[in-house]
Each structure stands twice: as structure tokens, then as C-alpha cells.
Amino acid sequence: MASAMASIPALKDLQVQVKTRMDKTIEDFRANLLSTRTGRASVHMLDQIKIDYYGTDTQISQVAQVTTPEAQLIVVQPWEISLVGAIEKAIRTSGQGFNPMHDGRIIRVPIPPMTEERRKEAVKHLAGVLEGHKTSMRNIRRDGNEAVKKAAKDKLISADDEKRANEEIQQLTDAQIKVLEEMFKAKEKDVMTV
Structure with a gap:
């Protein structure tokens, strides 16, 4: 995927920073999922x-x-x-x-078998962890958009470049949040399976 941000020197580093921070958020969520108890030992x-x-x-x-x-x-x-x-x-x-x-x-x-109540409690806890990580993604998006806005204000990029860069940051955010949600759904199914 050819990125408008990658082709604009003023935004090249920003794109890498935003993607790296979002990837770290996903890895942190993955670690939380791995440590969540299911019915079998891990x-x-x-x-x-x-x-x-x-x-x-x-x-x-x-x-x-x-x-x-x-x-x-x-x-x-x-x-x-x-x-x-x-x-x-x-x-x-x-x-x-x-x-x-x-x-x-x-x-x-x-590892005792999980009760239905304990399973629901684990899923509820994970849902809260998911929301925290989604908020982190949105904060990263906000930081990226503010950096784009500053670059436009400093006349480093055009208004069209600013609009395209903001759209790309939004698309990346949506894609990364979708990854988090899919990971959550898979873990929820695993936890609720008896």
C-alpha cells in the first residue's frame, strides 16, 4: 500500500512512529490475553x-x-x-x-475448572482491558493528527497532504482497533468454551 505519508518527507517519521506505537499496544493486549485464564493450564x-x-x-x-x-x-x-x-x-x-x-x-x-461465573468475570475483565487498549489507539491517533496539523501550520505540507495524512491515520487506527476486537472475540470464545 503506497502511503501518502511515506512520500512526504515531513511525515515519513510520523507514520513509522504512529504504526510502531500502535503495534506495541497490540502486543501489550496480546500479552494480557495470554495471561487470562481459560479452562486449561498455560x-x-x-x-x-x-x-x-x-x-x-x-x-x-x-x-x-x-x-x-x-x-x-x-x-x-x-x-x-x-x-x-x-x-x-x-x-x-x-x-x-x-x-x-x-x-x-x-x-x-x-488449575481448577472454571465456573460459569468465573468465565463471565474473566470476559468482563478482558472487555475492560480491550477498552483501555482502544483508548490508547485513539490517543495515538490524536497525537498523530496533532503532529500533522502542526506540520501544516508550519507550512511543511499542503492542506491536501494534511487531509490525506489524517485519513491514513484514521484508516490505520480503524484497522488496528479491528485487530484488537478480533483478538478479544477469539479469546472470549476460548474462555467461554467448557
Whole structure:
């Protein structure tokens, strides 16, 4: 797709910036989806849970090996045995309804089947996360449009170029929001499937 913004030197960097920021928003949403609980175990279910590791909030996957040897079980094996208690506590208090157990070296996290209420709660939470990411997309669009407006005001681009650039930013925003919505629908189906 030949872009009017790419052919205008004053807007070339802007197009890359807007697309990069929108792509980062999509990747952040994807990470949120991966960590959302479904009916079966996934190593990503613990991605949003952090522990205090020498004064730094750190993901469990960065201080332990996380595996799913069974469909209903996550196993966490910390690289430092001293972290077992902290990891267990973080998982237990994460609000995801997990009840971890440990033998002093390995933490086992059984994944109970999700109730209908818990599934609906997860979808509702995801819908809120989706709205937050859509708002981020719109804020990126606004920033892009303001940069285009400034370029037009500074006489770096013509009024026609400004109109085309704003249209392109809107098309990109619409396409990226559609991607977010499709990701949400797929995850919603996954969560609601018993």
C-alpha cells in the first residue's frame, strides 16, 4: 500500500512512529490475553504475577522455570530455593483463584475448572482491558493528527497532504482497533468454551 505519508518527507517519521506505537499496544493486549485464564493450564497464566526479587518487581518466569506437564497443572521451579515462599504467596494472592502448594523446591499450581461465573468475570475483565487498549489507539491517533496539523501550520505540507495524512491515520487506527476486537472475540470464545 503506497502511503501518502511515506512520500512526504515531513511525515515519513510520523507514520513509522504512529504504526510502531500502535503495534506495541497490540502486543501489550496480546500479552494480557495470554495471561487470562481459560479452562486449561498455560504457562502464560502467571505472566502478570510479579514478586519482589532483590527490590525489583519481577515476573515469575524470569526467576523460575514454568511448565504445564498436565492440562490442569502448572509447575513452577524457582532457580533459587529461597524464592519458593515468595512465589507461592504471590500466586495465592493474585486474585486468579489459584491454590498453590510446594514441597520446598517445586510449586504445583492446580488449575481448577472454571465456573460459569468465573468465565463471565474473566470476559468482563478482558472487555475492560480491550477498552483501555482502544483508548490508547485513539490517543495515538490524536497525537498523530496533532503532529500533522502542526506540520501544516508550519507550512511543511499542503492542506491536501494534511487531509490525506489524517485519513491514513484514521484508516490505520480503524484497522488496528479491528485487530484488537478480533483478538478479544477469539479469546472470549476460548474462555467461554467448557
